[in-house]
């Protein structure tokens with residue numbers, strides 16, 4: 001039991017201030033916060049950026065960076081005597097192979113972008129000076145009007161799960177509890193995904209305005225902006241926009257805005273793990289129900305929304321729900337698709353929801369080489385073969401194809417790629433990022449990785465005999481989406497490329 005006066009929520013901030021888990025730091029933070037030293041140690045060692053403070057240059061080993069030559073980059077750095085090691089994903093797949101150093105963050109990169117289109121909700125290249133018309137409309141017309149506009153728009157969450165936003169907003173408004181929170185999920189960590197980074201760098205006012213509207217409608221007193229730790233300049237863009245909006249008199253001080261750094265744990269993108277991190281704990285997902293709209297941050301009703309979802313809200317209000325819906329093709333709205341891997345112009349492309357890969361590749365200048373496979377929605381979505389190039393890339397259609405839109409991090413693989421190696425790359429990611437809380441995921445991700453390594457050594461298909469069973473167990477019995485989807489890269493690669501697994 002935690003002492004009554006312990007200030008647990010401060011633990012991660014204090015560990016960060018102390019420079020991570022160096023000798024004596026756990027004891028120091030215990031003295032500062034009153035949280036038991038062992039508990040502080042457990043928290044600090046959970047987060048990669050805190051547990052390895054002296055890692056030096058972190059080289060991304062996400063799939064796009066693997067295809068882009070991360071192994072050579074790491075070897076090169078090390079041969080020059082630079083301290084360097086691998087990291088799971090840096091959210092810079094458009095600059096593969098990417099690297100990052102804590103105190104030496106490069107300037108915001110300029111990525112390939114589709115032509116600016118004012119007929120889409122985000123319109124990444126438009127001047128970011130919305131002047132908060134939508135917020136004013138929300139105040140004038142009232143919360144019911146806002147929720148109805150969201151419902152009419154049909155917007156589904158853009159963070160991965162595709163849950164209708166209006167249902168969450170309405171559910172929170174229906175709670176008797178009046179202490180409520182709004183949380184921005186800017187932890188973007190799914191390999192292949194870097195759209196939220198671009199939204200914040202280019203249109204930070206859309207995000208600030210969307211959050212202000214949410215707090216207004218839900219009568220929330222506090223907004224938490226949880227930004228991944230490797231996105232220092234991204235956080236700075238958000239902070240500058242908030243200051244500017246305050247200077248314009250558009251955002252008043254009736255709401256408290258809190259900026260919170262992530263500390264390099266992919267799992268904290270999962271909404272309940274994020275809440276645990278906000279509360280100063282190890283980022284381990286909670287069992288659901290209860291859902292955050294009922295019991296979220298500090299056990300109170302909480303809206304957690306992805307950056308892209310929140311950034312769509314101003315346009316939905318100013319141009320109407322019907323308009324937003326009509327900008328999609330097979331599902332409501334436009335969508336930001338991240339394109340990386342073997343493609344001519346990696347970048348973020350805003351397109352009607354339901355665009356096919358064939359069309360997206362035309363926007364991105366085409367494949368480098370011959371298309372073999374693609375991963376439509378980040379590592380969790382597995383692989384689809386080249387002949388499935390015409391599937392509408394929306395939540396339902398990709399789900400029906402046994403994959404998912406997820407975070408729409410589209411990774412292109414040409415015919416030089418060994419699918420066993422590709423599946424192994426994703427297996428390493430999930431094993432490294434499993435929070436370890438439940439055994440199907442903790443042990444399953446390890447078995448998948450070890451088995452693939454053994455198969456690569458022997459090329460004996462017998463090695464793979466137990467894998468389908470292990471994958472089934474992971475899918476059925478894991479607590480959260482990480483473990484449930486962690487075997488998909490393997491099972492989809494085996495399904496569509498059996499020869500490479502010695503199965504045909």
Ligand SMILES: Cc1cc2nc3c(=O)[nH]c(=O)nc-3n(C[C@H](O)[C@H](O)[C@H](O)COP(=O)(O)O)c2cc1C
Nearest residue numbers: 157158159185187188189269270271305306309481
């Ligand atoms: C393993 C895992 C990682 C996730 N990572 C992110 C993330 O980085 N950003 C995000 O917005 N949602 C992420 N999600 C989805 C969130 O749990 C949640 O559904 C989302 O933040 C809700 O916002 P939305 O409805 O606007 O999408 C992740 C889910 C899982 C299972």
Ligand code: SF4
Nearest residue numbers: 435437438441480483
């Ligand atoms: S599925 Fe994996 S990441 Fe999710 S709670 Fe279980 S161990 Fe943690």
